[in-house]
Ligand code: C2E
Ligand code: MG
Ligand code: MG
């Protein structure tokens with residue numbers, strides 16, 4: 001009896017797996033077409049100086065809405081593109097669009113762009129990125145690349161080389177989602193980063209949970225000692241800002257300052273929030 005039930009369960013699971021694989025292939029096809037037809041878009045979220053709330057740069061975040069599938073999260077389609085071997089094509093399109101948008105921002109603002117872990121295993125990544133930037137005409141010194149701890153771990157030697165080639169051209173490197181995943185403080189000693197982004201998981205509880213507050217305090221102190229800039233991710237409440245300001249956190253990002261919005265809305269954001277921005281003169 002139990003044997004039969006076991007078999008029935010296996011059948012149910014394999015049907016679910018088959019359906020999931022079918023959906024993944026459906027997303028893959030649609031995404032490949034979207035890249036070709038230029039339908040994948042990029043939005044921008046402000047990263048601000050906590051001290052005075054002045055915007056310092058924007059993080060580019062991939063956005064894709066398919067006619068049949070609806071909105072698909074980058075947390076779904078980026079890993080899929082990695083698995084199915086076309087992350088380079090996707091990332092290239094996104095970087096080109098993001099860099100083009102950044103050309104109409106004030107020069108002192110940076111563009112932050114996410115690299116996937118698969119890209120850090122590919123020795124061609126640094127020259128791909130630099131050639132896209134030079135093609136668009138965006139100064140590499142205005143660009144930051146966000147990478148995760150897991151990414152630098154998987155293929156440390158290649159990642160090392162990619163990072164130093166990019167840094168040699170003035171690109172800055174941020175460690176994204178710090179404190180989660182395969183955290184190792186040794187990573188901060190072995191690799192050359194410019195910035196650390198504290199994961200939203202800590203910031204969202206910073207005013208209600210003492211351990212989170214202490215962890216954030218310790219990360220900020222450590223980064224000051226290591227001469228790394230710090231960004232707090234996922235700031236949603238004014239109380240978070242007060243706390244982070246008191247802890248001496250340099251930069252912040254989150255819905256409190258602004259949600260990710262498209263290129264046109266980003267320019268409007270700058271007109272409203274950036275006193276030196278003379279967009280009108282450019283038109
Ligand atoms: P991430 O790089 O850690 O990006 C931050 C995520 O947190 C974004 O989600 C952003 O919309 C969200 N977020 C920002 N502020 C808040 C807040 O105050 N509250 C909450 N609840 N969420 C906030 P998104 O856009 O869905 O992106 C998810 C992940 O997908 C990113 O995490 C990144 O790992 C990846 N991703 C997005 N765009 C790209 C891309 O162009 N290339 C690569 N390789 N990965 C990307
Ligand atoms: Mg990021
Ligand atoms: Mg992050």
Ligand code: MG
Nearest residue numbers: 176177199200
């Ligand atoms: Mg994340």
